[in-house]
Amino acid sequence: MDPMAVAGDVLVAAVGIATPLALAATGEVLAERSGVVNLGIEGAMLFGALGGAIGATVAGSATGLGVGILAGVLVAALFAAVAIGAGADQIITGTAVTLASVGLTGTIYRQFYGPAGVGLSLPTLSPIPIPFLADLPLIGDALFAQPVTTYLMYILVPLVWYLLFRTRPGLAVRAVGEDPTAARAAGVSVRLTRAWAVLAGGALAGLAGATLVLAQVGTFTERMTAGRGFIAIAIVVLGRWNPVGAGLAALLFGLATALQFALQAAGLDVPYQFFLMLPYLLTLFALAGAVGRGQAPAALGKSEG
Amino acid sequence: MTGRRVRAWLLVGALLGGCTAREAPAPFRVALVTPGSIADAAWNSGAFTGLNWIHDSLGVPVSHVEARTPAEQEEALRTYAEQGYNLVFGHGFEFQGPAERVSTEYPGAVFIITSGERVQGNVAPLIFRLHEASYLAGMVAGGVTKSGMIGFVGGVELPPVREASEAWVAGARAVNPQVRSRTTYLNNWDDAALGREAARALIRVGADMLHHNADAAAIGVFQAARETQGVYVFGANADQAALAPAQVLGSAVIDLPRAFLLVAREVQGGTFVPRVESFGLASGVVQYVPNHALDSLVPAALAARVRAAEDSIRQQDGP
Numbered sequence: 001m002d003p004m005a006v007a008g009d010v011l012v013a014a015v016g017i018a019t020p021l022a023l024a025a026t027g028e029v030l031a032e033r034s035g036v037v038n039l040g041i042e043g044a045m046l047f048g049a050l051g052g053a054i055g056a057t058v059a060g061s062a063t064g065l066g067v068g069i070l071a072g073v074l075v076a077a078l079f080a081a082v083a084i085g086a087g088a089d090q091i092i093t094g095t096a097v098t099l100a101s102v103g104l105t106g107t108i109y110r111q112f113y114g115p116a117g118v119g120l121s122l123p124t125l126s127p128i129p130i131p132f133l134a135d136l137p138l139i140g141d142a143l144f145a146q147p148v149t150t151y152l153m154y155i156l157v158p159l160v161w162y163l164l165f166r167t168r169p170g171l172a173v174r175a176v177g178e179d180p181t182a183a184r185a186a187g188v189s190v191r192l193t194r195a196w197a198v199l200a201g202g203a204l205a206g207l208a209g210a211t212l213v214l215a216q217v218g219t220f221t222e223r224m225t226a227g228r229g230f231i232a233i234a235i236v237v238l239g240r241w242n243p244v245g246a247g248l249a250a251l252l253f254g255l256a257t258a259l260q261f262a263l264q265a266a267g268l269d270v271p272y273q274f275f276l277m278l279p280y281l282l283t284l285f286a287l288a289g290a291v292g293r294g295q296a297p298a299a300l301g302k303s304e305g
Numbered sequence: 306m307t308g309r310r311v312r313a314w315l316l317v318g319a320l321l322g323g324c325t326a327r328e329a330p331a332p333f334r335v336a337l338v339t340p341g342s343i344a345d346a347a348w349n350s351g352a353f354t355g356l357n358w359i360h361d362s363l364g365v366p367v368s369h370v371e372a373r374t375p376a377e378q379e380e381a382l383r384t385y386a387e388q389g390y391n392l393v394f395g396h397g398f399e400f401q402g403p404a405e406r407v408s409t410e411y412p413g414a415v416f417i418i419t420s421g422e423r424v425q426g427n428v429a430p431l432i433f434r435l436h437e438a439s440y441l442a443g444m445v446a447g448g449v450t451k452s453g454m455i456g457f458v459g460g461v462e463l464p465p466v467r468e469a470s471e472a473w474v475a476g477a478r479a480v481n482p483q484v485r486s487r488t489t490y491l492n493n494w495d496d497a498a499l500g501r502e503a504a505r506a507l508i509r510v511g512a513d514m515l516h517h518n519a520d521a522a523a524i525g526v527f528q529a530a531r532e533t534q535g536v537y538v539f540g541a542n543a544d545q546a547a548l549a550p551a552q553v554l555g556s557a558v559i560d561l562p563r564a565f566l567l568v569a570r571e572v573q574g575g576t577f578v579p580r581v582e583s584f585g586l587a588s589g590v591v592q593y594v595p596n597h598a599l600d601s602l603v604p605a606a607l608a609a610r611v612r613a614a615e616d617s618i619r620q621q622d623g624p
Contacts, residue, residue, distance in 0.1 A: 009509050013502055020498075110344060121548070124528070217497040218528045221521045222342035226496035257499075261506035264489040265456070272462075272490050 004138060010258045011142035016216065018247075018254030019150045020045070020208035024232035025239065025246040026153075026160050027204030032236055033164060034197035035177035035299040036083065039094025041205040042229025043101025044075040048209025050105045053220035054112060056122050056213070064122075065149070065210050072206015073199055075101060080198045084191050087303045098229065106222045124218045125149065147215040149207070156204065157247040164243065173197050177297035205229065238287050240295045249286070256282040333573050335359050336385040337369045337394045338378060341494050345521035347542040352396045352419065355565030362566055363573055379403035386411035392572045394419065394565065398463045404428045415572050415579070419561075420465045424579045431564055434585035435465065435542070436472035437618050438557035439516065441593035441611050442539040443476025445554055446514035447484045448607035449537065450477070454485045456507030458526050460494040460519035469518045469541065469557070477514075480610065487512060494520040501525030508533050516557075517541055524548065537602075546596040554602065555595040564590050586615060587622035 024041055031038045038044075048068040055067025075097060083093040113120055125147035133144035164170040172193050175183035180190045208228070213220055235253060239245030256279035263275045335356065343353040353369060360367040368390070372381040378395065382403055385393045395404050395418045404416040408428045421430025446455050455477050457470045470488050477484040487510065489503040500522035504515055508529060515530060516539040517523040523541070530538045530552040538549060540556030564584055571577040584590035593615065595603070 006509070013505060017498075017502060106342060106344070113344075124532075212498050216501055216528075217525050218531070219497070219524055221495065221497045221524055222344055223495040224497050224521075226493060226499070258502065258506075261489060261503050262509070264503070265487050265506040265510045265512075267485075267487045267510075272488075273492075276490065276492050 006262070008138050008141055010255070010262050011139060012145075013258035013261070014251065014255040015142050015146055015150060016254070017257050018250040019146070019153050019215070020211045021228060021232055021235060021253060022153050022157060022247045022250035023149075023208035023211065024205045024229060025235040025250055026157050026243045027201035027208070028232055028236045029201075029239070029241055029243050029246050030160060030164070030173065030197045030204075031194075031201040032241055032300055033177045033297055034173045034194045035180065035297055035302065036194050036198055037090050037094065037233075037301045038076070038079055038083075038198055038201060039091060039230070039233070040075060040079040040097030040101070041094075041201065041232060042225055042227065043098035044072040044079075044202045044205035045209035045212075045225045045229050046098075046101045046105050046223070047071040047075045048206030049213045049224055050109060050209075050220050051206065052210030052213040053109075053120065053122065055210075057120055061123070061125055061214050064214050065207065068210025068213075069203045069206040072202040072204070072209065074202075076199050076202020076205070079202075080195045083303065084194050084198065090301055090303055102223060105220075109220055109222060120219055122214065122218050125215045147211075149211040149215045152207065153247070156207075157243050160204075161243040169193075169196075174297070177299055180299050180302075205232075208232075234283060234287070237296075238283065241297065249283075252286060253279055253283055333363075333365045333392075334390045335363075335365055335367045335392045335394070335569055336390040337367070337396060338372050338381045338385070338400065339369065339396045340373060340378070340399055341371065341520055343369070343371070345494075345524075346545060346548065347523070347540075348520050349396065351543050351559060351561035352394065352565065355562035356394070358562045358566050359569045363569060365569075365573070375399070375403060379407060382407045382416065383410070386414045386416075390414060392417065392569060395421075398422070398465060401428070401430070415577060417568055419564075420463075424581055427579060429579040430581055431568065432581060432583040433465075433559045433564070433591055434583060434622075435518075435557055435559055435591055436468040437586045437622075438591050438593040439469040439518075439539075439541070440472040440476035440479075440618075441615055442516055442555055442557050443473040443478075444480050444611050444614060445476075445595075445603060445607065446473070446516065446537075446539065447477030447480035448604065448610075449554065449602060450481070450484065450514045451535070452511045452513045453481070453483055454487070454511040455514040455516070456504070456512030457486065457488045458500060458503050458507070458515065458517040458519050458523065459488060459490045460522055461492055462490050466518045469516075473516045473539075476614075479614070480607070491519055491522050494522055496522050497525035497528070499525065501529045504529035505533075508536055513537065514554075515539070527552065537599075544594045546594075546598070550596070550598060553596050554599055555593060558592045558594045559584075560590045560592065585618070585622045587619040 051071030052064040052068035056064030127145045129145040176190045176193045235249045238249035260275045260278045337356045339349040343349045372378040398420045416428040419431045474486040504526040527548040530536045544556045546553040
């Protein structure tokens with residue numbers, strides 16, 4: 001087989017795998033920049049996936065994306081009410097939200113589609129090739145012949161970067177994440193700013209979950225996010241709390257995962273366990289190499305600000 | 306204090322996730338512990354249907370819970386035994402160890418381990434030789450493949466999964482010795498998106514016949530086949546033709562409800578003796594079920610050869 005074609009195929013898969021991770025990680029960058037660690041994004045993604053499936057069943061893929069986003073926002077609102085509104089411990093609240101989401105999505109799914117199995121098979125969003133760009137060698141298909149959710153990711157990642165680093169609301173978000181006391185003295189509402197950041201992050205996590213269903217699997221399965229929310233949180237660190245950095249880190253993880261399957265499928269005489277750990281090993285090395293000085297927002301994880 | 310809060314939430318999560326207690330205590334009660342969601346359209350949903358059959362046919366109270374980690378699995382078995390359940394199904398090879406540890410404390414209960422390893426006191430395995438059906442699926446694949454390459458997606462490399470994968474390849478090679486094969490493991494039973502990526506990677510290297518043993522994650526394998534012209538899939542554990550009616554040539558099926566009911570009857574009647582109960586093609590509990598809508602893709606001579614192989618396996622099995 002043509003090595004260029006093989007590499008191109010791996011890149012197509014890499015961008016597909018990276019899309020939901022980049023979306024969720026960008027959402028988590030927003031939350032963490034405001035000083036909130038939201039471990040509930042795994043749950044928000046899962047609800048986004050279920051919302052995407054239900055919305056698409058009722059009224060098509062576009063509605064599915066909308067319902068998925070809304071579901072993510074609702075889960076984030078629950079987290080925000082407890083962790084920001086009531087000032088509870090963020091780690092415990094996030095864990096609880098994720099655990100409750102795992103149970104609730106399973107229960108709701110079984111109510112909708114019956115307990116014994118897969119009741120639905122949705123048409124998935126097909127790749128939309130962008131004229132000319134999709135014809136580029138090697139990277140054309142990977143970057144420019146993807147489902148609409150990937151293009152949304154291309155827009156949202158720089159948009160969040162711009163919001164965070166070039167606008168006043170973005171400055172407020174970073175201020176409450178670095179020094180809530182000073183921000184409050186400057187007239188910024190710490191709780192309100194954090195709540196908005198967490199809700200926006202929930203919307204992105206919901207979109208990420210809906211992407212899994214509508215652009216990839218074509219159905220909801222219980223626990224289908226399988227830890228992607230937590231991987232996204234690691235990706236935030238790897239991307240140094242910067243949306244663009246997180247997008248690139250997600251791509252790296254997607255590439256390692258795609259490569260892993262390509263190597264297993266190549267039938268090499270190497271134990272498959274080695275390939276399975278490749279994405280995590282690579283992330284670990286990148287993390288060790290990339291994270292130098294403390295880059296985390298100074299007030300990250302501290303509930304009372 | 307925080308520890309207690311975490312535990313309280315864990316409990317809430319567990320309750321929402323899988324408990325379906327059905328009736329008040331009665332003399333004979335049956336419980337099922339599955340290692341994953343019962344909405345997987347295969348391994349676990351079959352067991353849950355079996356539990357419902359027991360409830361309906363024997364009129365006894367039943368209960369089910371999901372437990373994914375070894376610690377949870379042991380705890381779930383212990384909890385049911387402690388509550389006085391007479392028959393507890395641990396649904397999968399991974400329950401053998403936990404059941405052996407728990408069983409010594411509860412000699413009055415019977416623990417049945419599906420795909421288990423051995424008899425140990427009141428723990429007995431229910432073995433399904435699904436690989437006999439996977440062998441037949443492999444024969445069909447070996448005869449129908451155009452590329453000469455077949456692929457298998459496994460969830461976790463448990464012995465029954467490896468046996469199915471090996472039998473699938475052996476079946477294909479029995480028909481066409483030149484067939485090449487690739488196997489990919491996910492290390493996961495739930496991640497359908499990864500199942501799809503694994504299948505797509507196999508399709509990219511030329512595999513046009515796919516088989517799996519990956520529970521819910523395999524739903525992504527069917528999706529990958531739906532996306533690609535000329536790729537066909539073989540279901541596992543249940544008749545999965547409905548997941549991709551135009552791509553599923555057949556399924557290696559375990560009639561779990563039938564086996565469950567058989568054992569429950571014996572235990573209820575007091576005639577059960579712990580033993581290795583093994584079901585293959587001869588018993589009818591394990592079957593290869595072709596998708597008749599796609600019969601035209603399977604040449605008559607190949608279909609006859611598969612039937613002949615099935616008969617000879619049945620005869621080797623004995624009645």
